[in-house]
Amino acid sequence: MTPRWQSLQDELQQSRPFRSRREELFLALLRTAAVVRRPVAKVVEDHGLSLAQYNVLRILRGAGAEGLPTLAIRERMIEEAAGITRLIDKLEASGFVRRERDASDRRQVYCRITEAGTRLLVDVDPHLVSAIDTALSHVEGGEQDGLLALLAEVRAGACPPKTNSSQGA
Numbered sequence: 001m002t003p004r005w006q007s008l009q010d011e012l013q014q015s016r017p018f019r020s021r022r023e024e025l026f027l028a029l030l031r032t033a034a035v036v037r038r039p040v041a042k043v044v045e046d047h048g049l050s051l052a053q054y055n056v057l058r059i060l061r062g063a064g065a066e067g068l069p070t071l072a073i074r075e076r077m078i079e080e081a082a083g084i085t086r087l088i089d090k091l092e093a094s095g096f097v098r099r100e101r102d103a104s105d106r107r108q109v110y111c112r113i114t115e116a117g118t119r120l121l122v123d124v125d126p127h128l129v130s131a132i133d134t135a136l137s138h139v140e141g142g143e144q145d146g147l148l149a150l151l152a153e154v155r156a157g158a159c160p161p162k163t164n165s166s167q168g169a
Helices: 022-047 051-066 070-076 085-092 117-135 141-158
Strands: 097-103 108-114
Touching: 022 051, 022 117, 051 070, 051 085, 051 097, 051 108, 051 117, 070 085, 070 108, 085 097, 108 117
Parallel strands: none
Antiparallel strands: 097 108
């Protein structure tokens, strides 16, 4: 039986072998993420958003009416966003997010998704689900579980566990 895929070395048209299996694995993760990301990015871009902006709106929708402070949004981002304030500025200027100072701590600013932001996500969601389903349709149920477990293991090994800085001392 012929495999459904070609080797990463062939796909990248690389003439020399990889220096190590881990290098090949690392490049395979990056390549796979890029390939799966492309159609999803196109969907959100067709709706006037970047993936990072979509992610902020998705996070705020999940936070509910209470919203979240900017730093909490940044911590929940799929990809690190050094310019989180700029991202939120653009979303606020477009009417998708609003900011409000916390009445009990004026230093704290909460971000909340607006009705327009929620409507935009309702419009984007079916297209996004379709793009994701298409990109991953060939990975079956049991394979999905195994892949999720392996990816969680990679993340756990690559990222030290977060500690709560308010605990301890």
